[in-house]
Amino acid sequence: MNKPLDLAGLGIGPFNLSIAALLREVPQLRTAFFDRKPQFNWHPGMMLPGVRLQTSYLKDLVTGVAPWSPNSFLNYLVQNGRFYTFMNADLPAVSRAEFADYMAWVAEGLDNLHFGHNIRHVDFDGDLFHVHLQEDAEPIRARNLCLGTGKIPAIPESCRPWRGDDCFHNMELTLRQPDVAGQCVTVVGGGQSGAEVVLSLLQGDWGRPERIHWLSRRPNFDPLDETPFTNDYFTPAYVDTFHGLPEEQRLALVRNQKLASDGISSDTLEALYQRLYEHRIAGGHSPRVVLQPHRTLEAMTGPAPYRLAFHNGLNGGREHIQADRVILCTGFESRLPDYLSGDLRQRLETDRHGQLKLDSDFQARWDGPPDRHVYAVNAGRHSHGIADPQMSLMCWRSARIVNHLAGETLFPVTGRVDLVDWNGEETLNEPVEPDRDSLLAMLKNNI
Ligand SMILES: Cc1cc2nc3c(=O)[nH]c(=O)nc-3n(C[C@H](O)[C@H](O)[C@H](O)COP(=O)(O)OP(=O)(O)OC[C@H]3O[C@@H](n4cnc5c(N)ncnc54)[C@H](O)[C@@H]3O)c2cc1C
Structure with missing residues (x-):
């Protein structure tokens, strides 16, 4: 790895994996991607039973810009002997577990991915970026970077002191496998993750709780608009x-x-409503389920049993509940990664919310040499809109970045039929x- 890379990819989630998959067709570029996980593993803490993708399987790592690529979801099906049965199953959407398996299959076939490497810090010597992976080892040197280390779980301030076995973000859920039998469980957050967690609790996936409270700041359990x-x-x-x-x-x-982009899928809402209805008419006393939209969490005191105070946005009241366990489905926040050390961090332009200012080809604006680029994925909600954190345009963004890096249009990036x-x-x-x-x-x- 002594020769400088054309691109060092930091993090191997779906978004950088998509870039790596396209780069397979550009052998003239020397690239390498690094991730601290031992192997590719997509959000393992939220692999709940029955959860499905919110996006079409055709919006995979490559198909929108390179349908000929061997790294497509369809090729994954063919190579694994499942094409016909998959078609016959006529699923409403692919399961997240199957899509995660597809991405892991792509990752296995790429030789520019390096797992088990924590990115400690990155700096710039005026000509090259230095990516430090281990204390004593030589840094990886690269002309360009692509930041792809994702977002971090957002934890409401009043919950932070209580983080642990009994109060945690939903991204840790299946890794913790909590035993909630006989407990009062509060789920905070009314998006897709909150709905999936409540459905799982109702199904008794971790034992039968005595009570479930589901709080949402939103006025109702609002659907994803997929029209x-x-x-x-x-x-x-x-x-x-x-x-x-x-x-x-x-x-x-x-x-x-x-x-x-942030609403609840209509099939999840239907499943939830039907489950609640059946539970109610069957005279189900346990768990007692209390749905509380239009509530904003204001305070939480502990230790367990915790006391939560929230504001009712509909009638203006202040309400309290007790909970043995609190599952925070409170989304994610986007921050500049800690590994960008002082000097490099200072040189990157940010908006007043601390977000990188990204040009149209997803390069961060900075005061470095014009032929050195810091690309960023999943960092452009403010610059490129609500599509940016989703997979829908993942491969299009990857194509924009690879074309820019290569200095030529290797992959098509403009639609010709816009309605x-x-x-x-x-x-x-x-x-x-x-x-x-x-x-x-x-x-x-x-x-
Ligand atoms: C539960 C869930 C379901 C989703 N479902 C959908 C869906 O159906 N459709 C859709 O369009 N979008 C969906 N999304 C949104 C989005 O597509 C995913 O969050 C996606 O995983 C984002 O990809 P990413 O590559 O930016 O980040 P991540 O998947 O978070 O990957 C980041 C990677 O960086 C690594 N990393 C972080 N820090 C370091 C470091 N210092 N050193 C080394 N490695 C590091 C991590 O180990 C990780 O592998 C979902 C999100 C969640 C949370």
Whole structure:
């Protein structure tokens, strides 16, 4: 590894794996990817029974830009002798376990992935990046980086002192296998993960609890909007238009489009409602299930049994409950990774929320030499919109990065059939900058 790499990929989740899979077809670039896990393993702590992908299997690591690639989901099915049975099964969506297995299968076939390496810190010597993996070992040197170490679980401040066996983020759930028999369990968070956890608790996956409280800040248990025009937010044309908007407008749109990416799948909602109904008419006393939307957690005191205080947004009241166990389905936060040491961190431009400013090809703006790039995946919700943390446009983003790195269009990145004219292509008007008044009106109406 003495010769500098063209690209060092930091982290091997789905997003960097997709880049690595495309790079297999670009042998002229020297690349290597590193991850601290011993092997590829997709969100093992949330591999609950029966959970399904929220995205089509065609939106896999490569197909949208390289359908000929051997790393497609369809080739995985063929190579594993499951193509016909998979088609006959006519599943509403692929299980997360099967998709995770597909990605692990791709990872096994790539020779530029290196597992079992914790990235300790990264610096820049004026010409090359140095990626330090072990205390005494020589650093990996690279001309360019791709940051792909994902997001970190968001823990509400009042819950932080109590983190442990009885109060934890949902991403640790199946790794902990808690015994909840006879307990009062509170699930905080009304998105897809919260719904999956409540469904699993109802099914008695970890014993039969005495009581389940499910709190959500949202006004209801809101569905994922998967209708066609909303899905147009997950197209290259929309993302490119979005990227060109002023920052305030982008942030307002991201807030407004929340349910296009963060709502609960309709099949999960149906399963949950039907389960609750059957439980109720069967006279099921245990567990007692209390659903509490429109509630914002304000305080938590402990140790267990914990006391949680929350605000009821509907009637303005303050409410309290007791819980033996608290499962936090409170999402993720995006922060600059700790391994970016002082000097390099200072040189990267961030917005007022501390997020990297990304150019259209996903390079972070920085004050380094123009031929050295820090690409970033899963870091562009503010710059590229709600599609960025999802897999829908994963391989398109990978293609943009690989094309930029290679300096030529190796993979197609523009759709030719766009049904919505997002950018004024079909009018005689010149595109206009939104004026201050319309921007304020948008923010006021939360548009
Ligand atoms: C439970 C769950 C289900 C989801 N389902 C869907 C879905 O159905 N459809 C969809 O479009 N999106 C889904 N998403 C959203 C998104 O697609 C995934 O979160 C996806 O895993 C993001 O990929 P990533 O590569 O950015 O990060 P991650 O998957 O988080 O991978 C980051 C990797 O970086 C490694 N790492 C971190 N720090 C270091 C370090 N210092 N040194 C070395 N390695 C490090 C980690 O070990 C990890 O392997 C889901 C998210 C969750 C949480």
